[in-house]
Amino acid sequence: MVFSNNQTILVTGGAGFIGTHTVVQLLQDGFNVSIIDNLENSDIQAVNRVKEVVGPKLSNNLQFTQGDLRNKDDLEKLFSKTNFDAVIHFAGLKAVGESVANPRRYFDFNLVGTINLYQVMAKYNCKKMVFSSSATVYGQPERIPCVEDSNLQALNPYGRTKLFLEEIAQDIQKGEPEWRIILLRYFNPVGAHESGKLGEDPRGIPNNLMPYIQQVAVGRLPELNVYGHDYPTKDGSAVRDYIHVMDLADGHIAALRKLFTPENIGCTAYNLGTGHGTSVFEMISAFEKASGKKIPVKLCPRRPGDATEVYASTEKAEKELGWKAKYGVEEMCRDQWNWAKNNPWGYKGDSLE
Secondary structure: OOOOOOOEEEEEOOOOHHHHHHHHHHHHOOOEEEEEEOOOOOOHHHHHHHHHHHHHHHHOOEEEEEOOOOOHHHHHHHHHHOOOOEEEEOOOOOOHHHHHHOHHHHHHHHHHHHHHHHHHHHHOOOOEEEEEEEHHHHOOOOOOOEOOOOOOOOOOHHHHHHHHHHHHHHHHHHHOOOOEEEEEEEOEEEOOOOOOOOOOOOOOOOOOHHHHHHHHHOOOOOOEEEEOOOOOOOOOOOEEOEEEHHHHHHHHHHHHHHHOOOOOOOEEEEEEOOOOOEEHHHHHHHHHHHHOOOOOEEEEOOOOOOOOEOOEOOHHHHHHHOOOOOOOHHHHHHHHHHHHHHOOOHHHOOOOO
16 A cells, blocks of 8 residues: 555544654644544543644544443444554553552453454454554563563563563464554653643653653652662663653654555564663753752662663664654753643643642
8 A cells, every 4th residue: 555644543542642742743744543542541631732733724634532442342433434544552551550559450451452453453454553562571671772672571560461462463463464563662751742732641640750750840749759779870770761752753653654665564663762871860850950940859769670771772763764763851851841831730720620
């Protein structure tokens, strides 16, 4: 199939953090987009903000359905009335700690939902997918940077669901070679849309560093818990590969374009990261600089299952997708703070409700 921009893309979990930023890029690139999201960990306001960002004309090319991938009927309804050219699959739960406490919930949302999606896609002959995987599939990496053909070993139920789903994707593609699947292993997505209208808005206490720092900066939380300050790293804090969410969104567009080329893709994995690590303390300091706020820190013991240092090798994505991260830590913190100060309570406005 020849690539043309008036194609219709289904984005599962499209009201979430990475989903909304990717939908903006898709619409601005001329795609028609349909979002399905159960709003379990996202907000319908986010979809309205996407429309604000892209403007009324492009908003006409966006449809939203509140639905749950675990309910096959929701998918059937959608696929029976729209002919999708490809699916970008974000929907799923992603909190490591919660997955340890409640693994069945993660198997239900992440595994059952995705298996249903494959079945309905096959029935309606839509066999192109960009799948949202994660650097958690590398576990405690044997070597860094993490290369796509490294040994995979997840350290927690969330990571294992991503690993299982990568294996399921490979099995489906082997059994039915007409499938074309790209697995994108994200490192640590941060930042926000430059408009300040879109950003990460987690429910409850954030699980990730940047939304946590942001909530301390706007006064929602009293201090930042730093887990582990005795790691064998330059300053004792854990090192991660932080990537701007807009770079990540562009990575999805690059992967989508690849699906429509005549190349033999099969089922292929790519890292999406910047290729270098930043420590937790370095990130705090960069955010303090961007926001002009002091972030009080509480030093806590390491969390079980946390790796010391993880960052990506990005050569494969550069070579095969023609994609490379453009933004550095400074821009990540600048855009994150711009979102935070405009939306201290996330999409809920300025009240707790």
